[in-house]
Amino acid sequence: MRLIENWFSERYSDNLQLSFRVKDQLLSIKTDYQRIDLFDTYDFGKLLSIDGTVQLTEKDEYVYHEMITMIPYYFNKKPKNALIIGGGDGGAAKRLLKLNFENIVNAEIDQNVVEVSKKYFPEIASSFNDKRVKLIIGDGIKYVKNSSEKFDRIIIDSTDPVGPAEGLFSEEFYRDIKNHLTDDGIVVTQSGSPYYQEGALSLAYKGLSEVFSNVKSYLAFIPTYPSGLWSFTMASKSEFTVRDENVINGIYFNKDVLTGSFYLPEFVKKIIY
């Protein structure tokens, strides 16, 4: 009887961690940008970690990917094309395809994320085989500086604002983003755990507010992310108006969530106002 147990732990601080019992570690690589690890866990299926933080698990990825795509989808004019910055796992693109986007540019800086996802999350990465998706391996910051195409939605599906993703939370980047948005287009970014990473939410909200006149943060519950509470922040040049349209349910998302996720607890309001 083998009594040794294998656990992968994400440290939320020096003094707090969430641990997943794993069947095996399937991969560990150091790329030019970050460290990528892949675990086969008992409770959440395959788990992708970047620099020690959980990015994606088979079992609960639906919350993050539904919420970063479906919430902004239902506002303003029906969107047809999108730019995804980051999102190398293909999960955001996959949801946009389901929402009948016709043209998606996905700029991921680290080719290895795409390769790992194709190998270990083939269903999620299947979006890269769709001819409506154009994958660009390159720096999203440079891409928005050096191109001119306009998009109805821009999705910043990045890691946290340390390391390669730091520039994706800057005012300068948001100004370049603005140049790529159609008139009533919407940009949305993941903005971290309001409980453990006040800084990410504050950076995103304040940075976007310098550039856009309409900014809104919303929340979702993600069990494998720090504290279980996650924030997203979206911005537009024009006012946000929910379209009068039947809403498709996800596993997490529904019409109630489209309304309710914008009601913020007092401690979250204190971070952004």
Next chain:
Amino acid sequence: MRLIENWFSERYSDNLQLSFRVKDQLLSIKTDYQRIDLFDTYDFGKLLSIDGTVQLTEKDEYVYHEMITMIPYYFNKKPKNALIIGGGDGGAAKRLLKLNFENIVNAEIDQNVVEVSKKYFPEIASSFNDKRVKLIIGDGIKYVKNSSEKFDRIIIDSTDPVGPAEGLFSEEFYRDIKNHLTDDGIVVTQSGSPYYQEGALSLAYKGLSEVFSNVKSYLAFIPTYPSGLWSFTMASKSEFTVRDENVINGIYFNKDVLTGSFYLPEFVKKIIY
């Protein structure tokens, strides 16, 4: 240099755990009803655990206690008196006192919980020194069978539906509760993590629906509880109507939360409907 680290872990399943680094374990007792442990943690201050599950930490107890008292407070006629079943730490009673309740009966089955709270959470347990609070050490199930007093609010602040609290999730108990409610009175119960304890929410919602014509579940984010998402379920003989009244902010609770916490993600709706 001492390299050994001390951690307390709550197992959410055989394969998942949240761990708190602790300065010390201050107490461990086995009572007639349960095991009580008390830790001094680095990130969350003092932490009370019952049968290995986190009940209360100094740093985030406000969410649970605000949400189990303040949400039902703002519905229907302004309440004046309340029965708390469980709640031996004094936290629910403390919030009710802040809301100017005039008369509170608190029935806690385990005297040790009260003693531990008085010693380690004196600020929270201070409610037991207030003459508006009548503490009864005894079984809440028997109390509602053998008494006749009516209350505007009944708060079931229990542990999870295993062990001593199992009967607090039964239809029979809810029928006895109904006899103790004023005409537009409201009962509220904690109903577990919708993500890891579907059973608790389902039991509470379905049991209350057998007895009451008006039942509503609502959610809050609690970082030290399993998955970070927690549910509460409230019921009444009369329809729920929010009073037209200024809402007092808590650290978590506010007017937005009073509305937004009732908007449920699709996977939660699937549990209760």
